[in-house]
Amino acid sequence: MGKPESPSSSEGQVIAKEEPYNVTISDQRLLDLGYRPKFRREMSLFGVLGISFCSIGILNGMSSALQTGLFSGGPLGLFWGWNICSFFMLLIAFSFAEICSAYPTMGGLYFWVCKMKPDVPILGFFTGWLYSMAMVFTGVSANLSAALYLSSLAEVGQGRSLTRLEIAAIAWAVNIFSGIVNTIGTKAIGHMSTLFVWWTLGGTVVLVTTLLVKAPTMNSADFVFTNVQNFTGWQSRGFVVLLGFLQAVYTLEGCETAAQVAEEAVRAEILAPLGVVGSIAGSWLIGLAYLLALLFAVQDIASVQATTFAIPIAQLFYDAVGPRLSQMCLIVIMVSQVMAAITTFTASSRLFYALARDNAFPMKKQFMTLNRFQAPYWGVWTSVLIGCIISCAYIGSAIAFNAILSSAAISVMLSYLQPIIIRVFWPDSIQDFGPFHLGKWSWPINFASFLFTIFVCVLFILPTAYPVDVFNMNYAIVAVGGLLVVITINWFWWGRHSFKGLVKTVMS
Template structure:
């Protein structure tokens, strides 16, 4: 290979990494997701701002642990392959089973988080385009909100079934949308706002809202205020998948993972700071009689800034559309990933009726049945929107626990395995491996536990966090299937399990 060809390959890889990282739905989810409505309310701006820093710090340990594993398996980006190989012949199938199902649950719920966030942003756009909540603007009722949620899910499924070429083109659009739109929000919002909060307010102001949340314990409020950061900082394992067919994958894989965490951490903090510095009246953000009906904090912050400066909400509508586009791109990307994981697990007979879900469309060469299975489950998850107001909390919790929980399996296996059995790649932690893995594993356990907590008090049918119920039933059935039947025949990713350092 000539030096020019090698250089072009490296440039192409870095550009692909940049696309993947910045088209990741988590970037705008960082500070603009519906979860931010509650996390800011629990303990005020300081807890939200510093929470992002704390979560970024511990997430780096998770990324470093995964980077070492990725370096050992440079051509196989599958989490459940990593788990199967690291756990060894005896425990490999069980580790692979747990990891694969956690990842599947997390990705499918991830589609729902983007569909909900996109629908809520669209709800705010419609409201401001028709007026405001104060002067007769149209606020989409629950049935229409559910229709938007279902509509987005179906659009993503259709595109993933029939328009892979279009998706490739959308990926290019996505990076410019994210970069330009993100920079415009971060730079313009504080400049447009008539007044900005002081640094002491943003970095030191702690304010609880016990009358709204029912939570009077400061430590508990801080824990809940961290949720938006914990929800946002994952998905970086996807960057490692780009390295499977690139030169120097054992080096580029770790770079991809750690670069993703770094970029998301910096961009995310910038978004949070732009929002918090631009707050005009903290208590007014949650007033159900305000211009945006008090349901979407970023929409009210944008409205206050542009209407206060120009006596018009046009600027706010445009930036909300930028945010909506980010959720659209994110949902499309997660649908692709979810379908691939379901297809891979079905290929290894790990999903009921696997013969159906592993079928590939004869013309478009995509696992279309797996795509529509993911879409159908996502729609079912969203049906409670008609009756309860905590659907997003439940879906977000399921998504985070599944996705991040999937990371815990290979990390735990790496931590307890004999060092002589680990074939190190160029990115090797040596004696630091076990301490890093231990911190990463404990942080993941804490994160999963935090998302099982009630987020409102008193607890009733309207405020209950349904994630423990849904996960308890789902994971219980999966484990029961393993004990009664699957353990007798499931061997993990059988096509790759005998590979060494990821080379078949």
């Protein structure tokens, strides 16, 4: 290796050269990007694909958000919204896969923005902090959802409703369990994500078969594909159907998580992009099968809307297949939910590691420390701590808690927007493409992804009920605005002095 580049390089600082490293094919691209490999590459295609599948969590995501579309547009909005949104989310996945193949390193969206626009470090700083917080909030949401599924199990099986304190305590337990699994390291996460793929496939077969065989009456095709339901109070049929699209977008977020473990995957420049695209394509098909079964088997949408169960879909199962089989269905989804919660902390801990590596996060030494299981445990347990603190809000106010969690979905889409904007307005931002390259289709796909992401971000902040009052107002805009203010203050107070861009750890 030659002399290190000057710290004033447009790519950021370069730290002192380390001892020679035994280079393999899997690590060469990472070395070319200026990073010394620190993680053992123990993830196969199934493990990388499973990470994104876990993060998307098709069964638990669709089940948890079903009521959003069921009450806003009904079957028509759910079916067509699912297919339309899946198509555009697949375009976003293609866009991300192209970037990920060129830059297969930890940090994902954050690293891509920093690498493609090194002359504007504030963009990378904002993307990294916004996306890392979005991942933590998403994990908190998943942990609470797991607790709500357990509460619904108690209601269906024993007729007992859990208190908010009990539900929050279960969420804390899931938070801590997620931390323990992530502390065990890459190999444990890889095994779990592989299991999740099979659990999703097997669970889909179980749920679809149970619903179609046991439902006392089946709805007609006309009902499934054309029926409109409106429990929102809004009079515009078109607007109500569009609100139902949020269910699909919320469910399909997470394909980019494969990029967070790129430094832990064999041939990451190939496997990570395949994981990004494959997770959306697979989720589209699996989700469609599950959605159709739900729509054909639902007995009474008004009954689901008026349910007292903690999770509305529990009422749908109860009406369609009875109490015993409902418990089985809820268990299948709850296990899926717990595994999805675990992977969000996998993503957030790797983001903290990447941010610390580039001086965009405080306590650099601690957050870059790996335990003997190759886990960045400081990032893991920081995620757990934040998750437990936020879960406390549920005890006092479900409205405040929901505002925090709904902001996670918008924050994810806003984070998606940053690399897509760069690819649209600076199409030459990538000079050295990886094996996955869109060629002449790159700009049109990025432009379509850009328009869809803008549309979704606007849709996410609109009120979902009318007339709007303090109880049904969409407070997501307040929560996201507050988060952006905090990040802005952090940038001017600390970030602009410490963060100058990507920090290389070896000479390229």
